[in-house]
Amino acid sequence: MNYLTSGISGVTYRVGPALSGLDGGFYRGFAGTQEVTLQIAPAGTAAVAALRAEARLLERLDHPQIVRLIDRGRTHEAFFLVFDTHAGRPLVEVVHQFDLSLSTALNVLVQAVDILAVLHQAGIIWGRMRPQAFWIDKGGLLKLVDLRGAGEAITDGSLTLSEATYLAPELSADQRHTERSDLYAVGVLAYELLAGRAPFTGSDPTELALKHLTEPPPDVAQTRSDLPADLCDLIRRCLSKTPEARPASALELRAELAAIWERVRVDEQGRMIICPRCQSAVLPARRCPVCGAQLQSPGATPPPPRKRRWLPMLTIGVSILALIWMLFGMGHTSSDAAALQPTRTPAQATAAATPLPTYEPTPLPTATAVPTPKGALTAAAGDMADADIDLIQAHIVFDNEWLVVRIDVVGRVEGGVADRRYQVFIDVDDVASGDTSIPWQQMGADYTVLFRSGDQGGMALHWNGTSWESIGAATVETNGGTLVMRVPATWLGSPETLRYGVLAVNGTASLVDYIPARGSDPASAMREP
Template identity: 25%
Template sequence: MPRPKPQPDWIGQTIGNRYKIESLLGQGGMSSVYKASDPNLSRTVAIKVIHPHLSNDPQFLRRFEHEAAAVARLRHHNIIQVYDFNHEDNVYFMVMEYVSGSDLKDKLKALSSQSQKLPLEETIRIMTAVCEAVAYAHEQNMIHRDLKPANIMLNPKGQPILTDFGVAKMLDGMDQTVTGAIIGTAKYLSPEQAKGERPDERSDIYSLGVMLYEMVAGRPPFDADTTVAVLMKHVNEPIPDIRQIQSNIPEALIRVIEKALDKDKNKRYQSALQMAVALKTLNLDGAGYEENEAAKQTVASFRMQDHENERAKTDESIRRPITPPPVIPATAGSKSNSSLPILIGIGVLALLLLIGAGAFLAFSFGSSPDEEPETIAEATTETVEQTAEPVTQEEPVQEPEESNIAEVATEVEEPAANPELPSSQGMIQIPEGTYTVGVDTADRDHAASQEVSLDAFWLDQYEITNAQ
């Protein structure tokens, strides 16, 4: 059945009440592509106008709207940008970024007519960028399914721009004879696509391998008079040895091509990113790419620019030090286990120091044997007895306090009949009871967990200093 004729000439007309058609860029079985101007934004655009026979197919239109919306979300400098898709009456169209220049198919054809090939450095540069773009699209769950040189535009700077994402899926299930979609595409289809199986990311990788083979050798690996014959070769025949066509190809590059073109998709590169890294790390003068640690690190760090901010946040969270678990406070009415031994130690040490200081001062003042040193002992004994049961008094009574002992010691010549205990202000009472000290897991700086029994006692709330 012959291919349907495209829509009547749109040149000079306005579509969508906005875009003015200027010239025809190309046409295929699904659409015609026009160069147009967008007066609202003062820019040149490309418009893909769907042929009438497809515009009358409700199934196709549903896929067209779904895929156009998905493709419009792609944001990559090597993927053509879709600005809009709409319809005017029964005319459906897609508005895209306009890329001046030619496609890769025309470039390879022009070189072949002069018995020339792309320099290896340029081939690797172009294919690395294309692999990056495909890897990005795969991350967005978009499989191209129709990768070929005709779908790669080269802008004036020589940068590749990948086009026609989603088109193959729009045509899925359509009569391929009517659409003409298989014609010209069979040379780049994977074996699983040739067998009618559902394609995945690795199918795109096979197509990338076919393009790389063609760019290096000057022709695709398989060709025949009919589409079916080409498809059968992809399924059944081994890839022709590229060395027989081009003898000076580095072995490292040959290994990349052969891996991408493996009949078994499980033995190909499992992602387009892996293939991009393999190309980017090629050593054309030496042994070439190896799956060593350096290459793995390159894979880990080689990501698309669109994800830089997200990775930076992730890295920052990874680098953030782990905070140790907080110490669980003790039950109400007691200090934490770790603080209790310190408070006890401070209290005992202060008590011993002040007792010693009092004795030293007493002897230093030269007390005669006629004086009654027992006064110190008596006063101390009395104080201890009162402190043993502080709760029996209406006002909490302190244990022997350094200020009390010091006062008795320095005023031994005229002891008070009934020495007055200081106020409990500035002191805290440690209740009697059994306390757990230490930690569950002992180490160099911490003792093992154990229980100690203590009587009630009073303790200064603040440390004693020389100034006091």
């Protein structure tokens, strides 16, 4: 079964490898050069009826976090559904293989409840919620890909082991499905995300269903010390044997989870440290969850949070500067490049002699760039590693007394807070005059304008020879995939010409895009007469 042809659209799909991490029947597929996801049921089996029922449910739904049905078909061998292509990995792999921070786990839970709310508003009670039904992409966006069995009665032999792990006790007791049955499954998923294991385990679905029905759930507060009391109480209510003791609806549960998540996120941001290898902002731990680098000696306790006395945006600028320092190896090794280094104190010279880490976040670079006329930098749109941050074009112009920076990206500019950072480095000298902050060919940056997704504005900073110092706020406008930043041209000394390069960082996924490509000349912008 290498090819499947739809009798509805006439399109032929090449069947690729099976997709692991789901409950079976999912394959990568290809329609020419377009990648899709195929869900296949062998002809003459009960799975065909399940896929037909799932297709009817999906046709009622239109939401960016629910897979979109684009085609279907049948042959003598199989019945199949065709979905828009997946991106990322199965949620079950993230749950079982990665140590999640508390805020990350709560983010996943809030998204899962959002999806449940969409189903409930459409009159669909799931009853079989499980992480094996979700994908999660590089930016942390959750997507429902499997609705098989939604709303069906629980009968002997109809449950898989994964479904039984999250089964509400009333469903195994032949009671009817309610919205609160799905909220019980959220409680199980929350316990698993936070404790690293499900509250009940068993060797077969019947054993698991019996435990959900008769055994009290373990207390999640006993599994880790950093869980807020109100979060533990909320999980206990979700795992109540009595449906009436659970939150009344997905929207009510979402409101409680979101309030806890926001409080935890703010607290975690205040305790973040920078990994010396990959430069990701992470919580103190023995090893970096992004690249695995050792952050502290075995047995050591995390350092207490430092009081932040600098402007938040300045801190971000220094962090991104450190990332660029690592990525590009700090400039040329020739004697000419060495002559451009600013005078250092003995302490600075000692620090510079320390070997720099050789690790680079992968994949790098994600785009090839060629300077184009009229001061625009353009990257290849189809050469993307992370659609949330990929740069397509950057352009700087003088508009009267303003310097206007326009950046076009693929994906969402206004995504999660602090997930993506955009930074424009500007050289106003005819030649590099000692600034070594950006070691692109023939360029040393004098200024930088940066913006962090989710913030109301940006920040302009000047390189004073040893560090970046703030010179004022930049106004920011976003429209779809376009980001526009403005600063008074006089802040840059009113140059007639300047050169620039642009960097985009997704610290959560440890991915970086930049133009121009390393080794290419920066673009120039000129003041119109």
